[in-house]
Amino acid sequence: MSWVVVGGGITGISCAIELAERLGSGAGVTLVESDSVLGGKIRSLELGDTRVEAGPDAFLTRTTQGVEMLEKLGLQGEITRPVIFAANVYVKGKMYAVPKGLMLGVPVEIGSFLKSASMLSFFGRLRAALDLILPKTKLASDATIASLVNARFGKEVNDILVDPMVGGINAGSTTDLSLDAVVPVMLENYKKSSSRSLARSLLLHTKARDKNLSKPPESIPFASLALGLDELVPHAHKYLLELGVKVLLDSKATSITKNESSYIVSVRSGDGSTLNLNAKGVAVATPSYITKTLISDLDAQCANKISSIEYAPVAMIIQRYPINSFERKLTGSGVLIPRTNQGVVTAITFASRKWSRLNFEDSEILRISTGTFKDSRAIALSDQELSSQVTAEVCEILKATKEPTQTAIARWPAALAQYRPFHKQLVQEIRKDLASFTGLEICGSAFDGIGIPACIESGKNAALRLLEPTENIC
Numbered sequence: 001m002s003w004v005v006v007g008g009g010i011t012g013i014s015c016a017i018e019l020a021e022r023l024g025s026g027a028g029v030t031l032v033e034s035d036s037v038l039g040g041k042i043r044s045l046e047l048g049d050t051r052v053e054a055g056p057d058a059f060l061t062r063t064t065q066g067v068e069m070l071e072k073l074g075l076q077g078e079i080t081r082p083v084i085f086a087a088n089v090y091v092k093g094k095m096y097a098v099p100k101g102l103m104l105g106v107p108v109e110i111g112s113f114l115k116s117a118s119m120l121s122f123f124g125r126l127r128a129a130l131d132l133i134l135p136k137t138k139l140a141s142d143a144t145i146a147s148l149v150n151a152r153f154g155k156e157v158n159d160i161l162v163d164p165m166v167g168g169i170n171a172g173s174t175t176d177l178s179l180d181a182v183v184p185v186m187l188e189n190y191k192k193s194s195s196r197s198l199a200r201s202l203l204l205h206t207k208a209r210d211k212n213l214s215k216p217p218e219s220i221p222f223a224s225l226a227l228g229l230d231e232l233v234p235h236a237h238k239y240l241l242e243l244g245v246k247v248l249l250d251s252k253a254t255s256i257t258k259n260e261s262s263y264i265v266s267v268r269s270g271d272g273s274t275l276n277l278n279a280k281g282v283a284v285a286t287p288s289y290i291t292k293t294l295i296s297d298l299d300a301q302c303a304n305k306i307s308s309i310e311y312a313p314v315a316m317i318i319q320r321y322p323i324n325s326f327e328r329k330l331t332g333s334g335v336l337i338p339r340t341n342q343g344v345v346t347a348i349t350f351a352s353r354k355w356s357r358l359n360f361e362d363s364e365i366l367r368i369s370t371g372t373f374k375d376s377r378a379i380a381l382s383d384q385e386l387s388s389q390v391t392a393e394v395c396e397i398l399k400a401t402k403e404p405t406q407t408a409i410a411r412w413p414a415a416l417a418q419y420r421p422f423h424k425q426l427v428q429e430i431r432k433d434l435a436s437f438t439g440l441e442i443c444g445s446a447f448d449g450i451g452i453p454a455c456i457e458s459g460k461n462a463a464l465r466l467l468e469p470t471e472n473i474c
């Protein structure tokens, strides 16, 4: 009897590692991945002879999961930090450095914020300062991020700073995203603080947090790998094999059923052959729309709940420009484009400024993000159309005087799960529905957090729940 993990993204990798490390090499852990490589969203594109990340390019190091995983894979010597991490925002034809003293786009130190927030109108700044005196905001249980930010600082702060930053990370809108599920730190600290001001509540939180640190907080709390984040993928594969995990690539799980003594994971291989894997425990670490299909034979109602977790489409365009192509000075690590700009570009990372390995004497590399939830304009375009559209927008934003010499495009039709109001309750309900299926776990970015550290934790926790002592599976 064995254990099966379905989905070889970072969540499934983490889950399979945890199972194999705890059970030992004879335990029979199989990782089933439909693609020809592991890694899921963690992959790179070739731009000529340069590899550039098509998905995540870094992970947050405020929590330990990411670095611990890299250490486990023997990659501690390869960990690298961005050279610079300082965003700009593009407003009405001008590029402004994002003000200091923000947390998740929200002003924390109002005084210094007001001095440096020149991208806001006079009224917008005045409105932001009202956070200090307005009565405490009462929050509904379905509060969105925008509902709190608008109430405290006004719509300008939301639209020009918080939405491009937090909405950008999630490829969603702060008017749709759950305060509770996406930025719990904001909600929890505002709720528990005696201050009416959101800025003050967050300032108190950061001070208390930093006081408890054994060393000063990192100025750039992000890390990646010297050759790009997807360097971890072959190392993870190798480590899994060393642990005795059977890795099935080009193998698509098509259904999960169960009999009295085990689950049966049906798998179709790339060559058309099929295979039934009997498993004592199964962890499903796929995107929600696949998880839904896989568990529909076991619990159709629960499957419907899972399918209500939707995704935003993203197309990532990597472009190489000759050096000195931009009249705009590329300071910082990139620029955020608020949706009021109405183009398809949501952010441009100055990749060659951010990462030393991408810094070339003769060229500049940009990573250009397009697409958000309910906005498929970019992904609907052909490669040629998308490339022209993006080039035109980059030209306007960065004042390009030359054309890109190379372009590569990655399309993620279902890039980032959208955690809408009541997301946490929905996930709790789903897990409650599945509680009667002992030995079956769901995990991954659809449920427990979209960032890489959260996915690692989600996979690990699924493994730990699977290993809780059980008598039988039914």
Ligand SMILES: Cc1cc2nc3c(=O)[nH]c(=O)nc-3n(C[C@H](O)[C@H](O)[C@H](O)COP(=O)(O)OP(=O)(O)OC[C@H]3O[C@@H](n4cnc5c(N)ncnc54)[C@H](O)[C@@H]3O)c2cc1C
Pocket: 006, 007, 008, 009, 010, 011, 012, 032, 033, 034, 035, 038, 039, 040, 041, 042, 054, 055, 056, 057, 058, 059, 060, 251, 252, 253, 254, 285, 286, 287, 290, 314, 316, 412, 415, 416, 443, 444, 445, 446, 449, 450, 451, 452, 453, 455
């Ligand atoms: C453009 C972009 C930029 C991002 N930037 C960052 C960032 O900078 N920092 C950060 O922390 N996070 C970032 N993220 C988010 C992060 O990359 C993802 O949330 C995370 O990688 C998801 O991991 P996962 O394993 O849960 O899912 P996935 O990576 O989606 O893995 C799921 C796996 O399941 C496989 N699969 C699907 N169906 C089947 C099936 N039937 N049978 C077997 N296998 C199947 C898939 O092929 C895939 O390998 C970004 C995401 C995107 C798209």
